[in-house]
Amino acid sequence: MINGKEWSAEWIWGGEEESPRNEWRCFRRSFALPEGSSGPAKLSISADSRYVLYVNGAQVGRGPVRSWPAEQFYDTYEVGHLLKPGETNTIAVLVIHFGVSNFYYIRGRGGLLAELLLESPEGVSVAAGTDAAWKTAKLAAQHPEAPRMSCQQGFAEVYDARQWDDGWAKPEYDDRGWGNADSVGQVGEGPWKSLIARDIPFLTEEKTVPERIESLRRVKAPAWTAAIDLRAAMVPDSVNHANHVQYAGYLAALLVVSEPGTVTVGFPGGPRTPNVWIDGKQLENGYGVRPERYYEVELERGEHLLLIDVSSTDHGAAYHVAADGTAKFELRSPLAANGGESADTPFLIVGPFDSAVNIDHQGIVPINREQPDFVRAKGIAAAGDLRQFAAWIRPLPAALYTEDDVFGAGVWQIEAEAYAVPRAFENAIIPSPEPAVLPQFAQGDCELVIDFGKERSGFIGFEVEAEAGTVIDLYGIEYLKGDYRQHTYGLDNTTRYICRGGRQSFLSPVRRGFRYLLFTVRNSDKPVKLYEVYVNQSNYPVTDAGKFECSDPLLGQIWEISRHTTRLCMEDTFVDCPAYEQVFWVGDARNEALVNYYVFGALDIVKRCLKLVPGSREMTPLYVDQVPSGWNSVIPNWTFFWVNACAEYVEHTGDTAFAAEIWPAARYTLEHYLQKIDERGLLYIKGWNLLDWAPIDQPRDGVVTHQNMFLTLALRNAVKLARTAGADAAAADSFLAAADALQAAINTHLWNAEKGAYLDCIHVDGRQSSIFSMQTQVVAVLCGAAQGERKAKLEGYLLHPPEGFVRIGSPFMSFFYYEALVQSGQHAHMLEDIRVNFGQMIEHGATTCWEMYPNFAQNRANPDQLTRSHCHAWSAAPGYFLGESILGVKRKSPGWSRAAIEPNPCGLKWARGAVPLPDGGLIEVDWRIDGSRMLLRVSAPESVELDIRIPEGLEGEVVRSTTIPLR
Structure with a gap:
């Protein structure tokens, strides 16, 4: 209808x-x-x-x-x-x-x-x-052979x-x-x-202009660049899903040199393997900042066979290859050698000799790297040698190949020369009838780096006057410092626009996230006039209802970047990041929803996200970890977080109808998880058993302690859903009994008395983990697994981690850590951790929260890289905890009919802010300490019953005012 x-x-x-x-x-x-x-x-x-x-x-x-x-x-x-x-x-x-x-x-x-x-x-x-x-x-x-942006x-x-x-x-x-x-x-x-x-x-569409032009440079791109969709070329049916594939095979091309000289073969996005040969000789002594790799060789005049081993696990990103040098060269297909047939692209595919598809993230069948033909093919040294592999050879399809490789040209710059930015260029970023006239260079192209002031997410537009055939390349990145640029390896965040003659404008229909825009003019016969460049900021429509300020300006800055991060990651669902992925990761969204409740108060987006998840039941009854998606991947904890988020949404809104609607879906998946309880009473599962990127022991098969604990919490929250929904009491009772039994099994089998801690896992062979992590101990406190003396011991670990325990590796895990600290009453320790870890981001000029902490070596591609994604909403925890714990606004009953105001000053002299309520209106709090006295002002709707507490050790005065809802 x-x-x-x-x-x-x-x-x-x-x-x-x-x-x-x-x-x-x-x-x-x-x-x-x-x-x-x-x-x-x-x-x-x-x-x-x-x-x-x-x-x-x-x-x-x-x-x-x-x-x-x-x-x-x-x-x-x-x-x-x-x-x-x-x-x-x-x-x-x-x-x-x-x-x-x-x-x-x-x-x-x-x-x-x-x-x-x-x-x-x-x-x-x-x-x-x-x-x-x-x-x-x-x-x-529009060129359909344009590169894949990323696997996501x-x-x-x-x-x-x-x-x-x-x-x-x-x-x-x-x-x-x-x-x-x-x-x-x-x-x-x-x-x-x-x-x-x-x-x-x-969603919104707000025209946003840049703040400044960061730099002007003359740049020169390699003589030849190309982007290839290897995944679709090697495994054509892989277009129908987004699972990993593996393959073993090669790319082959003729490098035809017209005069002796040097040729450099480069991989701006990184090679798949170090195995690259020219005329049968493996290239060595490559250079470049990881993952980039470049090989310089001296070549005589004539044809040279380039053979590249591209064997890999492949999720779907473009493969970038380029070449430059003093010698004049071109690439041709080996099919064209000795008068053979022509080809649409210069490459042949040799293989795949073996391939496998990951169906459900339970492990990929390893490719056979000892496959005889694959091994023998390494000896190909000339075009004629390819004949013996005729059964394995086919041309690389033109639809999967392009030489319009903006990413490759942007990453590998053969020359770069800086110039002062003329004041007149401000016309390009401040709306003005006068354009910025961009310089022409005899040798090279004109590159502007345009700073939008903070991370943006939306649709890039510009207006120029140019000659027909002028090329404008756009490439969005998130971070730069001095001469260092953090390239978006794994993400082709680019646009190439080829101008018609005259004045013209373009608004991309492809969403992108970035802070800095590399705007490069190539192939220009006359000076290009740049009238404007902008981004149509596009996000879920919210207002800044939530507020937080305090006597420590650093905390105010941290709250602000948490707010901005969360907004940028609110699209038609919550997404993990606006640049690299734009994906609704189910587990991430639980934490994002809590931040949103305190910062924006949006409800429909949360409800939509929660209702999308059970749509994956046709893929697996365990529900996939990102939806809707072609990747059949399960992270058990992400499903457990979804159940918890459903219960939290009902508690936040008092929406009993939603509880009744979602309860059957929660019951369905949890019943299937309970089928994986082993004879010891523990969850034993083969899957992506993830919690944190840190090196904790979380094998893909076996008993993983943290997800056993999160399953107990999900079962208890499902009981709340069932009872709120008025559902079958027997089902609720069975889940409660299952949670109690699982908790008992955890304490029987997963506690190590010698270490006085929960071990990370039990491996498939029955071997207990030798690794102990703070992550597991945090979850034990948070989920209530530890009681009595064990709980007291672990609460001590929250403040003073034992030597040798793996430390928290991501702001995502910090969210759970902060929950455990708040639950244990350690608000000051939480606040100091926020200052230290999020303060590092502020020190580096962050305008949004990073995916990882800068000292997390496992995530760093090179020494200058501070994090992968510079805008990641799973990291926005301060947006929730500063309002909930420091300002002290807490929900005490479903739908906020009753709330508590319990400030925790932790050395602060004052704080003020607001928390939006689900039915509209705000709870506004303003507290100030003078000596041993606190003045606490609270404004809330008259319908909200308030429990107001002056912190222990302080005397004080409470002033309450009320707002009357519109009828």
Whole structure:
């Protein structure tokens, strides 16, 4: 049903392929609107994979929100104000179809569904609905062979504006050269079994300009760069899923040198193996900052066979290879040697000699690196040697290869020369009718590094005046310091725009996260005029309802970066980070939801996230760890955190209807986990048994202590859900009994008396872990596994970790650590840990919270790298704990009908702030200490019962005021 009536529109598509790789396809429908039509007009729309909607040339919106294929979401817009009665009106839609599965999309087929309903006194009529009368054309400017951004995401962009009329969405555009769309099914057919109305507000789109131009340089790119989708080339069926694959094989190409000299073969994103040969001789003494690798060789005139071992585990990111040197060279396919057949790309695939697919993250079948043909192929030294491997050889498809490799050209700069930034360049970042005229260099390209002041997430736009054929490369990074740039290895965060002649603008439809934008002009015959560059910031719509300030400015800064991080990681779901992944990781979202409650108070996004998770039950009853996704991966703790988050949402909102709705899904997965309890009464599971990136002992098979403990907590929280929902009491009682039995088994089998601590795990062979970690002890306190003397001992460890215990390695784990400290009453220790660890981020100029701490060596690709992701919401713990524990605002009953105000000054002289309530309104707190007296002011809705406590050791005065809700 749509707006109370059955859909009359059909799903449509165009072209020859059902699910083409990285295709941008345009659709149009013009219709006459009678004079006097002035009532409401609602346009409902969905697409596979993403759309941008225009009405009469005006952009209306983007979507849909991420969906399970069988439960496709659609959007509805009020567009009456854009329609023109008595004239021809046009609906235009750009559909971006990925054609590959990733971490936020499961491959379906190309499709568009749209229907415009007009309301009048006579009733509701259909003004336009998708059918075979719609016109369609592939957007010719967009290159489908552009690189994959990452295994988690879709594609980078290569856009040739010379090939397309950007007025295609306007009514006056002549679409007679377009074909008619194909009807591909009625509503309910195809992959999209049911349609669900959007369950969250539309995301923001706020134009945000840069703060400054950081630098101006003349740069020179390598003579040749290329990006290759090796995963799809080696294992073609892998486009249908996002699981790991493994393969053993090679790339082969002829390096044809026209004069003797030096050639450097480079791997800007890192090689898969160190095995690279030219004419059968392995290249050695490579150089470069990890993971980059470059090999310099002297070559004589003629043909030289380049052979690259690309054997690897592959999740889906682009493979970057490049070459430069004093010698003139080109790359050709070995097929073309000695007058052979031509090829679309210079590479041949040799292999794969072996391959395996990871189905459920329970381990990949190892590839056979001793496979005889694979070993023998290392001896290939000339094009003629390839004949003996004819059964293993095929051309690299053109669709999986591009020489428009912006990432490779941005990482490997052959030359770079800095210039002072002219003051006139401010015109490019401050809205002004006067452009910045960018310099031309005789040898090289013009690169600007543009600083947006803090991390941003959204859609990049710019306006320039340039000659046709001028190339503009955009590359977003998160961190730089001096000459050091932290390149986004594993993420091709780039766009290439090839200009048509004249003044023109471009707004990318691909979401990106970054702080610094490398804006490089190449192939320019005349100076380019840059009028503006900006990002349309796009996030879940929230206001800054929560507040926190205090007498320590550092804590105020830390709270602010926590707030900004959380906002940037609120899209159509919570996401882990706006740059590298943009993925809804289920376990991360539990902590993000708690921060959001205290900082923004948004509810619909939390509810949407929680309801998406059980959609993975068709993949596994244990539920996958990121949804909706083509990667069939299970982290048991992430499912347990989801159960806990469901209970916390019900407690926060008092939403008993949600408890009743979600309880069956929680019961279903927990019952399947309980089937994996072994004869000792412990959870014994083969999976991704993760909690922290630190080197704790958490094997993929066996008994892992921390997830046994988190299972007990999830079972107890499921009991709360069941009782709130008024569900079957017997089921709730059985879960309570299971939690008690599991806790007893943990204390019987997983406590080490000699160490006075819980061991990390028991391995498959029965061997007890020799590693003891603070992570396991923290979870034991938090989940209530430790009682009595054991609990007292572990609470001591929270303050003074024993020598040799693995320390906490991520801000994500710190969230649980802080929960345990608060539970133990150690607020001052928590506050000092925040100052030290998050203070390091502030010292390095952070505007958002990092994924890892800077001293976490296991995560560092090189000595200058402080963290992988510089914006990661699993790290935003201070946004919650400073309000909950230091300001002292705590929920005491479901729905906040009762709350406590229990400040913990911890040496602070004053603090003030606000916490948003689920039904609207705020609890505002302002406390100040003078000597031994505290003045505590509290404002809250009259409906909230407050328990107010002056901290022990202080005298004080409490002043309460009330707000009256609107009726």
